[in-house]
Amino acid sequence: MNRPLRRVVLVDDHEIFRAGLKAGLGPTVEVVGEAGTVEAAVPLIRSLDPDVVVLDVHLPDGGGQAVVPAVHAERPGVRFLALSVSDAAEDVVAVIRAGARGYVTKSIAPEELLDAIHRVADGDAVFSPWLAGFVLDAFGGAGGTGATSGASGGAATAGSSSPDPELDQLTAREQDVLLLIARGYMYKEIAARLHISVKTVESHVSNVLRKLQLSNRAELTRWAAQRRMI
């Protein structure tokens, strides 16, 4: 596949990890800058205006979620891909809700990370299996039995006053897609299995991301606070 060259900034406080990351990215990604702290990252990203920022969830002077809004105001075109070792779900959800377009774990294979970077650069969303599983649980719908638990979940959060109640629930199709991601399927495989196009899979995932970012569900935070990625 012919991929355009992407300009990327790496933000991670571990220099060794940044070096390893850089080495594995290949010719379609150009690392134009690196930073290890929130303080250093924000002005760097503003001045470089990269396509994608690969952002560690944890930085010494604050979470990665501090970087996203600080950049967004001036550079709305910059997209963020969050990544972490194994952290509290709370922090991951916080980065996503701050505006990151996706989340992957640090143990991700280099080619998959490359894939994720291009996907995020294209404006799509990237969910790791863990995040997909988490979102499924947090939104309360159980794969096939979404009807009952979805209804009760909706009732429980009626008071949370989302501007749009549709944001508080996943459609059956979105649940199907998330479940397959959680089971370890790649987008291509999901498309084949559900007899839809990869583009449709991507749009489902993007919709879920939007819901994750905009929903007021109190459960999201509660869930996240209790969970640690395993």
Added chain:
Amino acid sequence: MAERPPHEPTAPTAGGGAPAPAERLAPHRRPLVRSADQRVFFGVCGGIGSALGVDPVLVRLAFAVATAAGGIGVAVYLAAALLLPAPPPGAPRRRYRDRVQEAAGLGLLLAVGGAILSATGILLPLDVLGPGGLLLVGLALIWRQASPDATISLPELARADQRDTARTLIGLLLVGGGALLFLRLGTSATAFVSAAIAASIAAAGIGLLVGPRLRRARVEAEAERGERIRTEERALVAARLHDSVLQTLALIQRTSDARQAQLLARRQERELRAWLYGGEQAGAPETFAAALRHAADAVEADYGVGVSLVQTRDAPLDADLEALVAAAREAITNAAKHAGVEEVSVLARVTDGEASVFVRDRGRGFDRAAVAADRRGLRESVEGRMARHGGRATIESAPGEGTEVELTLPRKTT
């Protein structure tokens, strides 16, 4: 005061004439602490002696002379007993029986001598000495309490707290009592004033001599204790890292097989993480997620195939969930053995109504009809087990397309 004759209740403290048995010249200077092995009463003279490198008998003599000069010796002795750090916990101690006789004799001598002296009017009147002594002891108690005591070791801290409080209270009582008594002396206190001035001068002198040394000893002991704690912690972490991480790193350096190195690293990462974030290390796992993690780790270790496990919600382990874990383990093992892949993806979900596990590989797959006969593992350990617990197993596979095993178990909980 100087004209006052010797011998006071103080004398016992000084152990003036005491034939201290274990006396020996300290070969070199030691920190100023109370002595454990040369003590008669509180070990003050012994301690000062060994700190200065002189015979304790000389120190005792000095105290006796000071005592004779109006009773200052007693007060200084008591103050020193309270202020000097206790001997180190491990130090050899003089046996109680060895010194009790000596102490009793000295005490008697002091009491009789003191009585005679005060009767003949040579000594400061008791009504001045008494309150003065109370005041000094009380102040010393409070001072000691206020300054950190370097000799308290960590496990004793809780008890020390109570003791400190008690000390402060007693000190306050003594100070208050002494002050009251002085007030009652009224006009006859003039004699005391001169005595007090002399005593203060002597005390200040001693304080100047001993104070800095004392402080330094304290600070050093404090620093030493902090250093010791840090060292112990570092040793603990170092031992742990050495046994695990360093060994693995050494192994990885010698491994030319990248795949092998990756597995080693993964395993080490899991172990380290479990240790750092408090894992389910000891004993049998108690929750569904922990049990499944345990099973996945075991397969990974046995077959050298990575198991990427995703699980978000957890539940306490019951018989049904145990069966689910066992079936899942069998399915993972099957994938690891037969699929010819480097990684197996596992998703575990727990909802209110059911628990499910998906085991997926992108391996060579198989045609169920063709191999069913010799695939006892899947039929018995997976399908049979799930059926016995009211669940079901769905196996999807085709040659070249990989395999996915889906295990579902209804849960009775609300």
